Amino acid sequence: MSAKPAGAPAAQREEPASLGADLTRVRERRGRSREDVASETHIPANYVRMIESDDYSMIADQLYMLPFVRRYAAFLGMDEDEVAMRFVREVQRADNNPPSRLDHPLGGGVRKRSRRSGMFMVALAILVIVIGLYFYFSPHHGPVSDALSSGPFHPAAAPGPAGANGGAQAAPAGSSPAPQNP
Numbered sequence: 669m670s671a672k673p674a675g676a677p678a679a680q681r682e683e684p685a686s687l688g689a690d691l692t693r694v695r696e697r698r699g700r701s702r703e704d705v706a707s708e709t710h711i712p713a714n715y716v717r718m719i720e721s722d723d724y725s726m727i728a729d730q731l732y733m734l735p736f737v738r739r740y741a742a743f744l745g746m747d748e749d750e751v752a753m754r755f756v757r758e759v760q761r762a763d764n765n766p767p768s769r770l771d772h773p774l775g776g777g778v779r780k781r782s783r784r785s786g787m788f789m790v791a792l793a794i795l796v797i798v799i800g801l802y803f804y805f806s807p808h809h810g811p812v813s814d815a816l817s818s819g820p821f822h823p824a825a826a827p828g829p830a831g832a833n834g835g836a837q838a839a840p841a842g843s844s845p846a847p848q849n850p
Contacts, residue, residue, distance in 0.1 A: 687737075687754050688722035694744045709743045711736045722758070730759045
């Protein structure tokens with residue numbers, strides 16, 4: 669038997685019930701089933717079960733449940749704001765004190781992910797190298813570099829359309845101009 673302090677209030681002597689346990693207790697006291705809650709509030713039945721069992725493991729963001737908790741409290745005739753604040757406090761407390769899970773080895777999933785991402789990075793590096801080698805040894809690589817290394821481009825030496833420069837054509841660089849007939 670455990671000794672409880674004689675003058676301590678009941679709330680200090682006992683562990684306070686969770687929000688889910690309180691909602692379940694009020695629902696059962698009113699003679700309602702989970703199915704009643706789900707059908708009359710349009711809350712999915714699996715959400716009603718999660719709320720009552722305080723198990724939100726199937727939902728990434730527990731605060732997504734807040735509107736459903738408020739609707740459930742209104743259905744039971746409870747103060748929606750008080751229940752919502754209590755829900756938020758319990759979620760924050762659970763986030764600050766995550767339960768230890770001894771059924772999974774520490775870092776078991778991380779090792780698998782890092783191995784996969786490492787393999788992906790190696791495959792990506794090989795692909796980049798292969799693409800680089802293809803462009804380096806491709807037949808298009810030679811003429812482009814030859815054209816760039818042959819010297820500057822002289823637009824005056826290029827043949828122009830007929831009638832440009834008064835009908836006279838530009839002579840190639842380093843040659844003497846052709847004699848003109850009057």
